[in-house]
Amino acid sequence: MHPDLDKVLITEQEVQKRIRELGEQISCDYAGKEILVVGILKGAAVFLADLVRYISIPVYFDFMAVSSYGAGSASSGVVRILKDLDRPIEGRHVIIVEDIVDTGLTLNYLVQSLQSRNPASLKVCTLLDKPERRVAKVKVDYNGFDIPDQFVVGYGLDYNERYRNFPYIGVLKRSVYT
Numbered sequence: 001m002h003p004d005l006d007k008v009l010i011t012e013q014e015v016q017k018r019i020r021e022l023g024e025q026i027s028c029d030y031a032g033k034e035i036l037v038v039g040i041l042k043g044a045a046v047f048l049a050d051l052v053r054y055i056s057i058p059v060y061f062d063f064m065a066v067s068s069y070g071a072g073s074a075s076s077g078v079v080r081i082l083k084d085l086d087r088p089i090e091g092r093h094v095i096i097v098e099d100i101v102d103t104g105l106t107l108n109y110l111v112q113s114l115q116s117r118n119p120a121s122l123k124v125c126t127l128l129d130k131p132e133r134r135v136a137k138v139k140v141d142y143n144g145f146d147i148p149d150q151f152v153v154g155y156g157l158d159y160n161e162r163y164r165n166f167p168y169i170g171v172l173k174r175s176v177y178t
């Protein structure tokens with residue numbers, strides 16, 4: 001285990017097993033259709049890359065990059081689009097793919113933005129959900145794991161852009177970020 005971590009919260013094997021289940025569930029739910037997965041950069045890139053390999057129906061990719069900014073480190077809920085989708089999504093079955101839903105502010109904004117573009121359907125798939133921290137009410141359709149209110153890194157999740165490459169989810173030591 002990396003020395004900056006308190007513990008491994010979800011092992012590589014547990015992550016992979018759960019992503020396989022999510023991919024199979026999505027393939028079953030959308031059988032006979034094709035889907036567009038929208039990855040939210042940068043955190044969701046690792047999850048999306050693994051998830052799509054467990055999806056057996058036709059799947060297209062697009063990506064968005066957003067930045068939330070506010071006073072200090074707390075998200076203000078004001079979200080700015082840094083990179084928008086390459087193409088319109090009207091009439092398509094869209095799944096937003098996130099690594100984590102924390103306050104829900106980012107996702108709340110994204111759902112509103114994409115819903116206004118008239119997709120045939122819009123769902124949300126996240127690897128991690130921290131329900132205790134929720135500020136904005138958002139509906140999550142596919143969730144890998146509920147996790148406690150601890151700062152986690154790995155498998156796409158960063159602290160100051162570090163640790164995204166870990167194949168597992170770990171709890172970062174407080175001393176690293178205080």
Ligand SMILES: O=P(O)(O)OC[C@H]1O[C@H](OP(=O)(O)OP(=O)(O)O)[C@H](O)[C@@H]1O
Nearest residue numbers: 041042043099100101102103104105106
């Ligand atoms: O529910 P919220 O409180 O809005 O937090 C969740 C968002 O924060 C993280 O992104 P971040 O802004 O750190 O960008 P990154 O993916 O590039 O790390 C994460 O990937 C989600 O998009």
Ligand code: HPA
Nearest residue numbers: 102150151152153157158
């Ligand atoms: O626990 C977290 N870790 C990394 N990035 C995050 N963004 C929201 N919550 C987290």
Ligand SMILES: [Mg+2]
Nearest residue numbers: 043157158159
């Ligand atoms: Mg981040």
